[in-house]
Amino acid sequence: AQTVTQSQPEMSVQEAETVTLSCTYDTSESDYYLFWYKQPPSRQMILVIRQEAYKQQNATENRFSVNFQKAAKSFSLKISDSQLGDAAMYFCAYRPPMGSGNTGKLIFGQGTTLQVKP
Amino acid sequence: DVKVTQSSRYLVKRTGEKVFLECVQDMDHENMFWYRQDPGLGLRLIYFSYDVKMKEKGDIPEGYSVSREKKERFSLILESASTNQTSMYLCASSSGTTNNQPQHFGDGTRLSIL
Numbered sequence: 001a002q003t004v005t006q007s008q009p010e011m012s013v014q015e016a017e018t019v020t021l022s023c024t025y026d027t028s029e030s031d032y033y034l035f036w037y038k039q040p041p042s043r044q045m046i047l048v049i050r051q052e053a054y055k056q057q058n059a060t061e062n063r064f065s066v067n068f069q070k071a072a073k074s075f076s077l078k079i080s081d082s083q084l085g086d087a088a089m090y091f092c093a094y095r096p097p098m099g100s101g102n103t104g105k106l107i108f109g110q111g112t113t114l115q116v117k118p
Numbered sequence: 119d120v121k122v123t124q125s126s127r128y129l130v131k132r133t134g135e136k137v138f139l140e141c142v143q144d145m146d147h148e149n150m151f152w153y154r155q156d157p158g159l160g161l162r163l164i165y166f167s168y169d170v171k172m173k174e175k176g177d178i179p180e181g182y183s184v185s186r187e188k189k190e191r192f193s194l195i196l197e198s199a200s201t202n203q204t205s206m207y208l209c210a211s212s213s214g215t216t217n218n219q220p221q222h223f224g225d226g227t228r229l230s231i232l
Contacts, residue, residue: 004160006160033218043206043225044223044225044226045208045210045223046223050218050220052218091160091161104166104168104212104213104214105151105163105166106151106161106163106221107163108153108160108161108162109160110160111160
């Protein structure tokens with residue numbers, strides 16, 4: 001079965017510093033997508049960044065970047081220049097290839113709560 | 119922007135009641151999903167639908183059913199609510215045309231079963 005593991009229930013970072021959130025997953029597929037979602041205290045989940053498994057280049061979105069290690073099945077999120085507004089729960093998610101009933105569904109990790117200290 | 123609207127932010131019901139959670143999206147998305155979110159467990163998929171009147175079981179469908187009579191609306195039904203169904207429920211939608219499209223989430227419904 002495909003699983004996603006976030007081993008850090010809680011993390012904290014000083015404002016303006018850099019923090020890395022870990023995520024590992026288990027799959028036998030070669031073509032899939034990985035996502036990081038952010039859930040602020042207001043609760044609406046929003047997409048932070050996505051990565052296609054067939055792309056070797058790590059995805060970047062402004063202060064957010066990933067370190068995608070396909071062989072190790074690792075997908076960590078790096079937040080640079082952390083801001084108070086980055087405080088939230090972060091979820092790593094895996095999407096299987098399309099077909100065989102896997103129509104866009106996601107498999108989520110347990111989540112990591114990030115605290116940003118002023 | 120995609121808008122996914124869940125009918126209630128907070129809901130309190132009694133054991134044994136039939137409970138309806140409603141979700142509406144305004145982007146003509148083919149796929150819709152219901153998750154429950156519990157501390158330490160992340161989000162777990164209850165049911166999803168890839169077309170009107172089509173539904174598929176997710177990982178934890180027991181005690182739930184769904185209805186999708188119109189493309190924009192996906193309802194989650196707790197047939198006979200139990201206290202272990204107290205949770206946060208999240209609805210999401212996505213385009214079904216390609217696999218790289220993200221899911222868009224509603225604000226969630228915090229459901230308490232007494």
